[in-house]
Amino acid sequence: MDDVERWWSQGEHCRLRLGGSERSIFRRRMGAGPALSMLHGFPSSSHDWARIADSLAEEHTVLAADFLGFGASAKPREHTYSLHEQADLIEALWAHEQIAATRLVAHDYGVSVAQELLARHAEDALAVELEGVHLLNGGLYPELHRPEPAQTALLDPEQGPKLSAMLNQELFAAALAPSFAPGYDASSDCAEIWHATSRDGGERIAHLLIRYILDRREHGERWTQALEQSDVRLAFTWGMLDPISGAHMAERIRERLGDAPFTALEDVGHWPTLEAPQRVLDSLRRAG
Structure with missing residues (x-):
């Protein structure tokens, strides 16, 4: 049994209602103590957290789910995926x-x-209290986000479906590898992310999932305002060699949110929890 399958075997599926439909969502709940909810990236799964989850579960109730369309969760083919729906999923999971x-x-x-979720909190529309938010290598400021060529191709209405249809492990790894730091051997990580992506033919919906980049552009002002005006305690851990959202994004964060704890991982790319799990764990613990 490989590590991704082991991760899934230790979790469960729950049925959550999203937009009038019930969906099967994979989730892992580990440990005891104050709750810590972990939200993974694209195009992977909650397995991204596997290298730090056990240690965090010594102090927390760790909750990690695969978003709709990802990993071991349902992957509807004829569906309009959105970041708002994924936020609904997290709220439904918290209620569950x-x-x-x-x-x-x-x-x-x-x-x-x-x-x-921070925007909903600011509007008093969130039932759950956010006790802190710790962010790693994301497109906080959409105008600074630098998508990889494969992401740009997937976004194209004509090229995207064709690329999804022809995607295989070799092409996937070739597209993903440059997002890791130079010199880092990403072969096993790429294989594990492919395993999660390709479950139930998930690679065939890559062009649907990539629409999140358009969501970011459309709602960027709302989300930037929610971040910069938040009363929730913020902290950041950042792989500075990330070509997508690395040092250039970090510079803006430090300009706009200079009081928030910021841990720069100078030799790490887009995947801190995979490339430097112990340093991520240390940073999370320092931030409290």
């Missing part, structure tokens, strides 16, 4: 798990979901 208050840790795609 009877979570009243939680810290959030989010990476990449999950960062945008966290921003929508």
Whole structure:
């Protein structure tokens, strides 16, 4: 059994109602103590947190789910995916798990979901108390986001479906590898992310999931305002060699949110929890 399958075997599926439909969502709940909810990135799964989850579960109730369309969760083919719906999913999961208050840790795609949850918090529209938000390498400022060529191709209305249809492990790894730091051997990580992506033919909906980039552009002002004016305690851990949302994004964060704890991982790319899990764990613990 490989590590991704082991991760899934230790979790469960729950049925959550989203937009009038019931969906099967994979989730893992571990440990005991104050709740810590973990939101993964694109195009991967909650397995991104596997290298730090056990340690965090010594002090927290850790809750990690696969978003709709990702990992072991349902992957409807004829569906309009959105970051707002994924935020609805997290709220439904909290209700299902009877979570009243939680810290959030989010990476990449999950960062945008966290921003929508912060916006709902600011509007007093969130039933759960956010006790802190810790963000890792995400497109907080859409105008600074630098999508990889494969992401741009997936967004194209004509090219996107064709690329999804022809996607295989070799092409996937070739597209994903440059997002890791130079010199880092990402082969096993790319294989694990492919395993999660390709479950139930999930690679065939990559062009549908990538629409989150358009969501970011459309709702960027709302989400930026929610972040910069938030009364929730914020912290950041950032892989500075990330070509997508790295040092250039970090510079803006430090300009606009200079009082928030910021841990720069100078030799790390887009995937801090995979490339430097112990340093991420240390940063999360320092931030409290």
